[in-house]
Amino acid sequence: MVTSENFSLGLYLSFRIINEKKVRIYSGGLVNIRFNSSGNQILAELVWAEFVSPQVFLSTQQRHQLSMQTGFDRLLALEALPHITLYPHQQETVLKVLRDMGGRAVLADEVGLGKTIEAGVIMKEYLLRALVKRILVLVPASLVSQWFEELNYTLKIPFQVQNGSLPWTTDLIIASIDYAKRDPHRSQILAQHYDLVVVDEAHKLKNAATQNWRFVNGIQKKFLLLLTATPIQNDLKELYNIITLLKPGQLKTYREFKREFIKDKRTPQNVEKLHLLLQEVVVRTSRRETLLNFPRRLVKTLVVERNTQEAEFAERTFNYLRQVYNRKDGASKSVLPLIVLAREVCSSPAAAVATLRKIIAKSGSITASERAELKEIVAIGQNIGLSAKAKELINLITSTSEKVLVFTEFLQTQTYLAQEITRVGIEVTVFHGGLTLAEKDAAINAFRHEKQVLISTEAGGEGRNLQFCHILVNYDLPWNPMRVEQRIGRIHRLGQTSDVLICNLITRKSIEEDIVYLLQEKLRLFTDVLGGLENIITSSGDSFEKIIADAFLGSRSRLEATCILKRLGDDLLSRRSAYVKLQKHTDQILGVRG
Amino acid sequence: MTLPAFKARADFQGGAANLYLPIIAGIDDLKLWPQLPLYHCELKQYQRQLVYQPQLILGFQVTLMADIRQEELLTVIVDPETEEVRIGQIPSGLQGLPKGFRPLPDRRRRPRKFQNSNLELTQHLGSMDWLKATDYQVYRLYQQACRFLQNYLAEYFASTEEEQRQKLAQEQDRLNKYYQGLVEETMANLYLLARKAAVLQVRVALAKRQETAQVFQNQLDEVYFQLNAERLTCQEVCSRLAVEQGKRLYELIQKYQPKIIITLISAARVYLPRARCTWLYQTPNTQGSLTLVYDHHAQRWLGLTCDICSQEIKAGVIGVGGSLLCLSSAYRCDVCSGYSEKPLQICSSCGQHYCASCGSSCLAAPGLPSCSFCISCAKLFCSLCYSLLSYGWIEGNMPLNA
Numbered sequence: 001m002v003t004s005e006n007f008s009l010g011l012y013l014s015f016r017i018i019n020e021k022k023v024r025i026y027s028g029g030l031v032n033i034r035f036n037s038s039g040n041q042i043l044a045e046l047v048w049a050e051f052v053s054p055q056v057f058l059s060t061q062q063r064h065q066l067s068m069q070t071g072f073d074r075l076l077a078l079e080a081l082p083h084i085t086l087y088p089h090q091q092e093t094v095l096k097v098l099r100d101m102g103g104r105a106v107l108a109d110e111v112g113l114g115k116t117i118e119a120g121v122i123m124k125e126y127l128l129r130a131l132v133k134r135i136l137v138l139v140p141a142s143l144v145s146q147w148f149e150e151l152n153y154t155l156k157i158p159f160q161v162q163n164g165s166l167p168w169t170t171d172l173i174i175a176s177i178d179y180a181k182r183d184p185h186r187s188q189i190l191a192q193h194y195d196l197v198v199v200d201e202a203h204k205l206k207n208a209a210t211q212n213w214r215f216v217n218g219i220q221k222k223f224l225l226l227l228t229a230t231p232i233q234n235d236l237k238e239l240y241n242i243i244t245l246l247k248p249g250q251l252k253t254y255r256e257f258k259r260e261f262i263k264d265k266r267t268p269q270n271v272e273k274l275h276l277l278l279q280e281v282v283v284r285t286s287r288r289e290t291l292l293n294f295p296r297r298l299v300k301t302l303v304v305e306r307n308t309q310e311a312e313f314a315e316r317t318f319n320y321l322r323q324v325y326n327r328k329d330g331a332s333k334s335v336l337p338l339i340v341l342a343r344e345v346c347s348s349p350a351a352a353v354a355t356l357r358k359i360i361a362k363s364g365s366i367t368a369s370e371r372a373e374l375k376e377i378v379a380i381g382q383n384i385g386l387s388a389k390a391k392e393l394i395n396l397i398t399s400t401s402e403k404v405l406v407f408t409e410f411l412q413t414q415t416y417l418a419q420e421i422t423r424v425g426i427e428v429t430v431f432h433g434g435l436t437l438a439e440k441d442a443a444i445n446a447f448r449h450e451k452q453v454l455i456s457t458e459a460g461g462e463g464r465n466l467q468f469c470h471i472l473v474n475y476d477l478p479w480n481p482m483r484v485e486q487r488i489g490r491i492h493r494l495g496q497t498s499d500v501l502i503c504n505l506i507t508r509k510s511i512e513e514d515i516v517y518l519l520q521e522k523l524r525l526f527t528d529v530l531g532g533l534e535n536i537i538t539s540s541g542d543s544f545e546k547i548i549a550d551a552f553l554g555s556r557s558r559l560e561a562t563c564i565l566k567r568l569g570d571d572l573l574s575r576r577s578a579y580v581k582l583q584k585h586t587d588q589i590l591g592v593r594g
Numbered sequence: 595m596t597l598p599a600f601k602a603r604a605d606f607q608g609g610a611a612n613l614y615l616p617i618i619a620g621i622d623d624l625k626l627w628p629q630l631p632l633y634h635c636e637l638k639q640y641q642r643q644l645v646y647q648p649q650l651i652l653g654f655q656v657t658l659m660a661d662i663r664q665e666e667l668l669t670v671i672v673d674p675e676t677e678e679v680r681i682g683q684i685p686s687g688l689q690g691l692p693k694g695f696r697p698l699p700d701r702r703r704r705p706r707k708f709q710n711s712n713l714e715l716t717q718h719l720g721s722m723d724w725l726k727a728t729d730y731q732v733y734r735l736y737q738q739a740c741r742f743l744q745n746y747l748a749e750y751f752a753s754t755e756e757e758q759r760q761k762l763a764q765e766q767d768r769l770n771k772y773y774q775g776l777v778e779e780t781m782a783n784l785y786l787l788a789r790k791a792a793v794l795q796v797r798v799a800l801a802k803r804q805e806t807a808q809v810f811q812n813q814l815d816e817v818y819f820q821l822n823a824e825r826l827t828c829q830e831v832c833s834r835l836a837v838e839q840g841k842r843l844y845e846l847i848q849k850y851q852p853k854i855i856i857t858l859i860s861a862a863r864v865y866l867p868r869a870r871c872t873w874l875y876q877t878p879n880t881q882g883s884l885t886l887v888y889d890h891h892a893q894r895w896l897g898l899t900c901d902i903c904s905q906e907i908k909a910g911v912i913g914v915g916g917s918l919l920c921l922s923s924a925y926r927c928d929v930c931s932g933y934s935e936k937p938l939q940i941c942s943s944c945g946q947h948y949c950a951s952c953g954s955s956c957l958a959a960p961g962l963p964s965c966s967f968c969i970s971c972a973k974l975f976c977s978l979c980y981s982l983l984s985y986g987w988i989e990g991n992m993p994l995n996a
Binding site: 032034036039041042044046048049054056061064065071102103217247250253 | 653
């Protein structure tokens with residue numbers, strides 16, 4: 001029988017066996033006074049130094065005095081990161097978590113209010129104060145790189161991504177929760193002691209019977225931050241599970257919680273008392289409470305006609321792709337290379353030609369007739385010259401004197417565009433993942449001060465401040481809405497003062513036309529700050545890209561493909577409205593003014 | 595030099611200094627003999643000299659770490675002259691010590707590397723043999739400062755400790771109630787089955803017919819079977835909960851147990867100008883010399899403390915044994931008018947207090963030690979009364995040693 005006596009603390013040295021190893025729980029009085037031996041260096045200086053100027057000595061004293069850390073009244077993180085300005089609601093959240101909640105909290109701000117930056121500042125603050133050393137950040141796989149960029153570039157915390165090569169004893173580590181919870185990683189993580197664990201999209205921990213919940217519950221951690229905009233989805237039990245994970249006993253046992261606070265599955269009772277208990281562990285700010293004015297997103301979709309050569313090039317490449325797709329049987333159907341090539345065709349002939357050449361060069365992978373066909377396609381692609389989209393882009397750039405940020409997915413397209421734009425006398429700078437840190441900085445500075453156009457790939461511009469630019473051009477469209485949102489997020493974020501113009505360059509009767517329809521008409525991605533996109537688009541089993549590829553490459557006609565995408569669109573629409581409803585319901589339960 | 599070594603060096607650069615405080619004309623007029631607050635004795639100025647005495651001023655960074663982090667800078671001053679350790683401030687007007695003022699120890703004895711770890715005081719001091727062997731005075735003073743700081747901080751952070759203790763107790767209470775609740779919920783089914791078994795046992799016992807009893811017995815067997823299974827499940831769940839509770843408790847202690855890290859961040863040996871003065875003194879029953887050091891900056895005598903109560907002497911006397919005494923620790927002898935360090939004896943005859951010196955030699959039998967103690971009445975007498983006794987001036991007493 002477990003009683004309180006079993007675990008009571010005595011004023012004597014006691015040992016307990018926990019997890020089959022001896023852990024020293026407690027010794028002597030509470031305060032544990034230790035002397036740091038680094039002071040030996042000072043004493044040696046004292047003994048052996050002959051002359052030190054008193055001014056130097058006194059200024060050293062002053063330096064120590066100034067660098068002294070007080071309580072959490074002021075945030076050291078903000079002093080260390082002068083490029084970051086927290087909004088009042090963010091600052092309030094950070095201070096509340098540090099001071100009142102003791103580093104264990106659910107950050108449940110409404111979407112788009114900066115939960116990630118709040119969590120990041122909390123981490124930075126703890127690190128600066130040496131209160132934590134080891135941090136584990138668990139996020140969905142799709143958000144790993146986003147977190148990495150935010151923490152490394154914006155918050156200057158040297159996190160490393162767990163890609164299988166790092167030991168779990170690494171101090172600062174970001175990992176996909178699905179990867180981490182699998183053995184042997186799981187058992188390795190459970191054997192560690194972390195100072196701080198951060199879990200993004202924590203609504204995935206809503207069910208205590210799941211592996212996710214049990215895994216996070218098993219981790220030994222001093223501080224815990226759970227980030228979710230929707231701590232309640234269908235049932236109050238979900239909220240209970242999340243809170244219990246954070247602070248066991250805060251809402252007592254589930255039976256007691258149910259008796260006291262649950263009227264029916266979704267409706268609470270004793271609401272005032274529940275709010276008080278939740279306020280001790282949950283921070284939620286609604287958009288209205290922040291009184292922030294987000295700039296508008298203005299969308300302009302420019303549909304261009306392909307010229308004859310381009311049309312022939314695209315048509316023949318897609319025919320080839322369909323052939324290959326239909327040849328593959330269900331189980332071994334690896335569509336990823338096909339998706340890449342299809343996207344390259346949509347981007348620019350230059351990008352597709354490079355890949356087609358590689359396919360031709362690979363001996364044995366294709367038949368002789370296919371090789372001949374591909375060679376013909378390549379020949380067409382090489383002779384295209386200035387494509388219709390590039391021409392439209394140049395027109396767009398020359399029609400304005402403002403800075404223009406052009407996004408493309410492919411390096412070849414980037415190089416091609418840079419050449420074509422420079423040819424008409426417009427100054428261009430490029431940004432991609434292959435640049436060194438100094439080159440990246442130089443490119444951003446050049447764009448800020450001199451050049452009118454920045455052409456960036458997907459890997460470019462992460463975490464960089466590009467808010468001085470208001471025009472974004474999607475030269476090609478990623479087939480994943482998350483990536484589109486990330487592109488827009490580079491310039492449309494808290495801190496942007498002007499409205500943002502998003503131009504989508506698409507070719508008529510292409511896959512991109514349907515994607516734009518999906519993203520704009522169904523998700524309203526370009527105009528609304530929706531947030532929670534990850535939840536909306538990942539609740540269907542297959543990835544968004546695969547659904548699109550299947551629709552286009554597997555359908556017998558364009559009409560069939562359009563029907564598949566329409567169904568997907570309707571599905572997204574219903575999930576979107578469900579998500580919005582959910583946000584309102586969460587506000588009610590948590591006592592937030594919506 | 596490697597980059598980390600360079601950085602470490604830069605961190606400590608300027609953290610230690612040997613300095614001195616110059617004599618400022620008008621303020622430190624060393625020609626003057628400061629007034630000595632001693633009374634009932636004759637003092638004669640004999641010798642005075644200017645001396646530079648080192649004082650160790652240590653700057654400690656004290657870091658309190660719990661679920662918050664708080665830092666304080668404390669300056670501890672240790673004076674080898676008085677062995678006094680106190681929290682103070684660095685004096686102003688310090689100057690760099692001229693070259694050659696102080697002989698430097700052999701450089702070859704300087705350790706190349708120092709470890710950076712947090713140790714308990716005894717371990718910490720134990721790891722400083724190099725300092726002990728090189729500059730024992732600094733070692734001793736540093737040791738005193740550390741001991742002082744350890745006691746001082748325990749008091750200084752007492753309220754924080756209490757606060758943390760309360761937080762921990764509160765959190766622990768929540769945790770214990772929660773797990774206790776879970777255990778009770780887990781065992782609820784077990785209680786129900788046990789109750790069912792008890793009811794069935796009664797039914798078996800009370801059954802009138804054998805067949806009925808058999809039916810109940812079968813049911814009872816079934817319940818026992820369930821009960822055993824349930825007990826195993828409960829045991830398993832409870833032990834899992836106990837492990838989990840242990841983990842959570844460990845996390846709490848990690849979070850709330852305050853840790854204080856004391857780091858020496860600066861050290862200065864400051865040479866202070868002081869006047870060493872020697873007097874010749876004479877009291878009714880003793881005479882000798884007295885040497886004291888006067889700190890002109892602090893404007894006080896060093897070491898002018900009462901030998902009995904160790905308090906600083908504002909007004910004092912010299913005892914019969916040559917000790918310095920404050921007025922509240924000194925006993926005035928009614929016989930010789932001198933001051934004694936020890937409590938006085940009282941004469942049974944006249945009631946006067948007399949010191950050891952006044953009762954030290956026997957007047958009745960010169961050359962013999964005093965024994966002013968009457969064998970017949972077992973009373974103490976002062977030497978004066980005793981001498982009167984020997985002439986029979988006090989009636990009813992016999993001369994002693996007769």
